[in-house]
Amino acid sequence: MTPTSANLAIWAIAAIAAAGVLARPFKLPEAIWAVGGAALLLVSGLLPLAEGLKAVGKGLDVYLFLAGMMLLSETARREGLFDWVAAYAVNRANRSPRRLFMLIYAVGVVVTTFLSNDATAVVLTPAVFAATRKARVEPLPYLFICAFIANAASFVLPISNPANLVLYGDHTPALGRWLASFALPSLLSIAATVFVLFWSQGPALGDHCDCDVDQPKLSQGGWTALAGIGLTAIALMAVSAFDMQLGLPTCILGALTTVLVLVSNREAPWPTLGKVSWSVLPLVAGLFVLVEALNRTGLATALSNALRTASVASIPGAAAGAGALVAVISNLINNLPAGLIASTAIIQAHPPQKIIDALLIGVDLGPNLSITGSLATVLWLTAIRREKQDVGFWRFLKVGALVMPPALALAIGARLLTG
Numbered sequence: 241m242t243p244t245s246a247n248l249a250i251w252a253i254a255a256i257a258a259a260g261v262l263a264r265p266f267k268l269p270e271a272i273w274a275v276g277g278a279a280l281l282l283v284s285g286l287l288p289l290a291e292g293l294k295a296v297g298k299g300l301d302v303y304l305f306l307a308g309m310m311l312l313s314e315t316a317r318r319e320g321l322f323d324w325v326a327a328y329a330v331n332r333a334n335r336s337p338r339r340l341f342m343l344i345y346a347v348g349v350v351v352t353t354f355l356s357n358d359a360t361a362v363v364l365t366p367a368v369f370a371a372t373r374k375a376r377v378e379p380l381p382y383l384f385i386c387a388f389i390a391n392a393a394s395f396v397l398p399i400s401n402p403a404n405l406v407l408y409g410d411h412t413p414a415l416g417r418w419l420a421s422f423a424l425p426s427l428l429s430i431a432a433t434v435f436v437l438f439w440s441q442g443p444a445l446g447d448h449c450d451c452d453v454d455q456p457k458l459s460q461g462g463w464t465a466l467a468g469i470g471l472t473a474i475a476l477m478a479v480s481a482f483d484m485q486l487g488l489p490t491c492i493l494g495a496l497t498t499v500l501v502l503v504s505n506r507e508a509p510w511p512t513l514g515k516v517s518w519s520v521l522p523l524v525a526g527l528f529v530l531v532e533a534l535n536r537t538g539l540a541t542a543l544s545n546a547l548r549t550a551s552v553a554s555i556p557g558a559a560a561g562a563g564a565l566v567a568v569i570s571n572l573i574n575n576l577p578a579g580l581i582a583s584t585a586i587i588q589a590h591p592p593q594k595i596i597d598a599l600l601i602g603v604d605l606g607p608n609l610s611i612t613g614s615l616a617t618v619l620w621l622t623a624i625r626r627e628k629q630d631v632g633f634w635r636f637l638k639v640g641a642l643v644m645p646p647a648l649a650l651a652i653g654a655r656l657l658t659g
Contacts, residue, residue: 247537271519274526295532304487308494313362319461326371337445348389357390361619375449381441390616392433406579425651432647461501468497531577544588563598567606571613608644611636
């Protein structure tokens with residue numbers, strides 16, 4: 241096979257795999273399409289096995305992080321922590337669906353900021369569903385909060401999104417410079433998202449919701465799960481301050497919390513492990529392999545050349561264009577692999593810092609357009625399916641097309657105006 245035909249074959253396989261992840265033909269899980277595309281690349285020889293294994297290895301920190309968060313979430317769910325939190329939130333809403341909406345949004349900002357956007361999808365979504373069930377309201381408008389705030393607040397801190405660490409690699413800015421660069425863009429992103437989301441979902445909220453529901457007593461296992469989540473948040477802040485990887489401590493704390501609860505309850509681990517959405521891990525691995533193959537076609541080099549040319553002509557124009565482009569790419573191939581591609585292009589092009597920061601905003605916020613734009617949204621979708629809810633690609637896109645563009649424009653614009 242000639243280099244040109246090989247490149248065309250790689251692009252065709254990647255396109256089919258991406259389309260399968262987006263549309264889920266025959267209702268097959270997203271992981272089937274990503275892993276299938278990756279396997280086809282390896283079996284056909286379009287990507288050497290050694291390069292494929294290297295690509296899978298790049299995601300190790302992400303796999304560990306996700307495993308820890310999913311263990312924490314399932315343990316907390318089984319111990320009734322989400323029902324306990326839900327009853328508290330509903331009682332504080334005082335029969336107002338709009339107050340409940342804003343309360344959930346505020347909690348989502350906090351969880352995303354200090355535990356990451358994936359934690360919002362994995363940990364908060366079940367609690368929100370439990371809250372809407374207790375309040376006797378239509379759940380979907382409130383569940384949308386978890387999906388959209390997970391991305392809108394994901395660049396408040398470096399730990400707010402694993403994609404931040406993927407894009408910056410070993411050169412994550414110090415916390416002080418990070419806040420100077422992203423405080424105002426994050427604030428505008430959060431504000432614009434809640435404004436448009438509230439406006440679009442307001443008619444479905446209703447006029448009143450139940451309150452004064454019975455506050456369940458939290459079990460010893462529930463308190464242990466809550467402590468585990470709190471310790472994980474503290475640990476993530478600490479390791480971030482020392483510019484260390486997040487995956488291992490998250491996995492250790494998640495596993496330790498689960499073991500402590502199981503031992504205390506004298507339960508076997510299999511029921512808990514069986515409910516964890518392990519298919520997310522091969523989905524991520526498959527995406528990493530697909531990106532490695534695309535980079536072999538010269539994609540990252542072409543993007544780095546375009547960055548150099550555009551930055552010479554106009555730094556603000558290049559930043560806006562790069563941020564918008566990577567936002568679109570994130571919705572086509574997911575933001576983690578998009579972050580990998582952007583990171584490679586940055587290493588080759590060495591663009592000005594404002595362009596790098598605009599790329600980060602595009603990687604983080606752009607995925608609010610579609611249901612498979614970010615791993616957090618895929619995790620959110622998995623979580624709501626467990627509750628017998630589902631949102632198709634087009635239904636999410638109708639909301640995302642309203643919510644994402646103004647938030648992206650404001651966030652990138654604010655970054656260009658700051659020092």
